[in-house]
Amino acid sequence: xxxxxxxxxxxxxxxxxxxxPSTPRPIGATHFDQLVLDQHRANFDLWHREDAARDxxxxxxxxxxxxxxxxxxxxxxxxxxERLDRYLLDSLPPLDPGLSLHSETPGLMIDRLSILAxxxxxxxxxxxxxxxxxxxxxxxxxxxxxxxxxxxxxxxxLAELWADIRAGRRRFKLYRQLKMYNDPTxxxxxxxxxxxxxxxx
Numbered sequence: 001x002x003x004x005x006x007x008x009x010x011x012x013x014x015x016x017x018x019x020x021p022s023t024p025r026p027i028g029a030t031h032f033d034q035l036v037l038d039q040h041r042a043n044f045d046l047w048h049r050e051d052a053a054r055d056x057x058x059x060x061x062x063x064x065x066x067x068x069x070x071x072x073x074x075x076x077x078x079x080x081x082e083r084l085d086r087y088l089l090d091s092l093p094p095l096d097p098g099l100s101l102h103s104e105t106p107g108l109m110i111d112r113l114s115i116l117a118x119x120x121x122x123x124x125x126x127x128x129x130x131x132x133x134x135x136x137x138x139x140x141x142x143x144x145x146x147x148x149x150x151x152x153x154x155x156x157x158l159a160e161l162w163a164d165i166r167a168g169r170r171r172f173k174l175y176r177q178l179k180m181y182n183d184p185t186x187x188x189x190x191x192x193x194x195x196x197x198x199x200x201x
Contacts, residue, residue: 011117
C-alpha cells in the first residue's frame with residue numbers, strides 16, 4: 001500500500017501538472033494515492049497563498065483575505081495528514097502497545113515529503129531563471145542538491161518505518177493536531193468577538 005518512491009513520484013507529477021496542465025495528469029490508482037494527492041494539493045495551494053501574502057504591493061484587504069485563506073488551507077492540510085494516518089492504521093491489525101513507538105507518523109513524513117517536492121520544484125526553477133544572475137543560479141543549484149538529498153533520506157526513512165511497522169517491530173499512533181486558531185470556542189479573539197456581539201442590544 002505505502003510506497004515511498006510512488007509517493008515521491010505522485011508529488012513530482014502533480015506539482016508539474018498543476019503548474020503546467022499540458023503535462024500528464026497524476027492518477028491516484030488507489031484511495032491512499034488519492035489521499036496523498038489531496039494532501040499535496042493543500043500544500044501546493046498553501047505555498048502559493050503564502051507567496052501572495054508577501055506581495056509588497058498588495059493592499060491590507062488582500063493580505064487579510066490571504067491570511068484567512070492560509071488558515072483554512074493549513075487546517076485542510078492537517079486534516080488530510082490525519083486521514084493518511086487513519087487510513088494506514090485501519091489497514092493494519094491492532095498494533096502491540098509494547099512495541100517501540102515512533103513519534104513521527106507516516107502521515108507527517110508524507111507531509112514533509114510534499115513540502116520538499118515543492119521546494120525542489122521551485123528551487124529548480126531558480127536554477128534556470130533567465131533574469132537571475134549566474135551567482136543566483138549557482139547558489140540554487142547547490143540548494144537543489146541539498147534538497148534532493150534530504151528528500152531521498154526522508155523517503156528512505158519512511159520506507160524503513162513502514163517495513164518495520166508491517167513486520168511488527170515498531171508502531172505509531174494517530175496524533176491529532178487539535179488546532180485552536182480556527183475554532184470560535186477556543187480562540188480568545190474569536191470568542192471575545194462572539195461574546196461582544198451577543199451582549200449588544
